[in-house]
Amino acid sequence: MLDVIVIGAGQAGLSMGYYLKKEGYDFVILEGEKRIGDSWRNRDDSLVLFTPKSYSSLPGMKLEGDKNAFPTKDEIADYLEIYTVHFSLPVHLETTVHKVKKTESTFEVSTDKGVFLSKHVIIASGAFQKPFIPSISQHLSQEVFQIHSSQYQSPKKIPDGPVLVIGGGNSGTQIATELAESRDVTIAISQPFKFLPLTIIGKSIFHWLEKIGLLFAGTDMRRGLWFQKQRDPIFGFEF
Template structure:
């Protein structure tokens, strides 16, 4: 069975919901296909102690502010509750669980093949994010180590590591938060490729988004690059990380040379470890777009704004700054979604004009 719509949105997380808000407001016939069993995108899978980098009022999708959290930065469960209520508030047409298998060209349309049938669309917005593609580096000795290895996606709580020797690998926010938490129950070592760079105290996600936006405006206007978020640092000093700094546990060691049977090593120096936690990031989940052959020689999908250059009927939303400043954040994705849907509006208007 094939269902015809104007737009298919692939992914029902924060980016998909932001797109749905603007599609609904524009009056398009659309559907959001989500492969999860419940609302919230990646957020229900986060570890329970994870907190946002911004107050709730600065972490909202378009149209409706996230309800305030009374005690500092909101936890992941508050985000899940908000996204669940957001779907209902705006009556977004979400089908779940639906696993999209492929997007293919078919004349003037795009066909979206799924495990629950086929959708034919004039435009497709891919908003699948990165959570389903954790990046685990190929590192010397990774298959020799006999202890436990896990990625950020597998982490649940520090309690499971009580009394263990744990190595956390990575220099970003997730790594710093994991070090802060795991070090309360286990002997913890933090290793990074380069010395970690901490943002000034008090700089949160709102300030980072504003900085990224100013940089995007300056570059678009042809002005000198003022420097982006990377010029300030990488790690937001949320309360848990600040507390870890006070405890003196945020000192990182250089990246080890190799894993051994029972630990890690730098040259002749050896450190025993029971667990290695890889906080090494993610890659865009784009396997469903393979039939379109969009990647260039660098392995990336070239875009103009959010529009794929090799397939202008497709927009990519929420994968990172390459699809819009701050577009992988709750606060930033709304602006990019609005621009993407406005671009769709122009396309669809042109398509329906008399010859």
């Protein structure tokens, strides 16, 4: 029986793997993709993170290059793969978890590759696995081309004509900005935009959030609880 099963080999899952191995636990990391980092590789072609490399690295190994540079999605994907190999993390690829069952002292994790038993389970599969698509989409004409932001690749793969982007988060605004270079774009939002600069006086906004004690404040602290409740801002003013 394993000590721990980690579900998901993204940043959180691999970071947990690093610390579990450091402490000598017997564990595995279960990942549904064919290759480490594929959840990043499959994102839109032009995607660049708004967190600089110094704030995008995992424990024990820094991202190569200028620490103030903003990594591309492919850089992150390759970095995660290199990280896994470097620390010899026990990742089981192409292993989809279907069910987690708790008995008296054991967790049974059922997958398409069999059942794994462990004393503990850590869920690191992310919060956005299932796309949210408004129900109104079902009532639109079949002539209207529709995709979720997770399926977007580039303007070349979108039919000619005006575009409606529903949602004003960072993904929606980045896609809308890119599409607006070649066509008319309308963006539908439920709340006014809230912007934060990427940098202040030459340093990342995340540097300043750390300096004032907000970035890593836990929910056991009043300021951490307040910060967590804030609506996600749009980083940068390109939009």
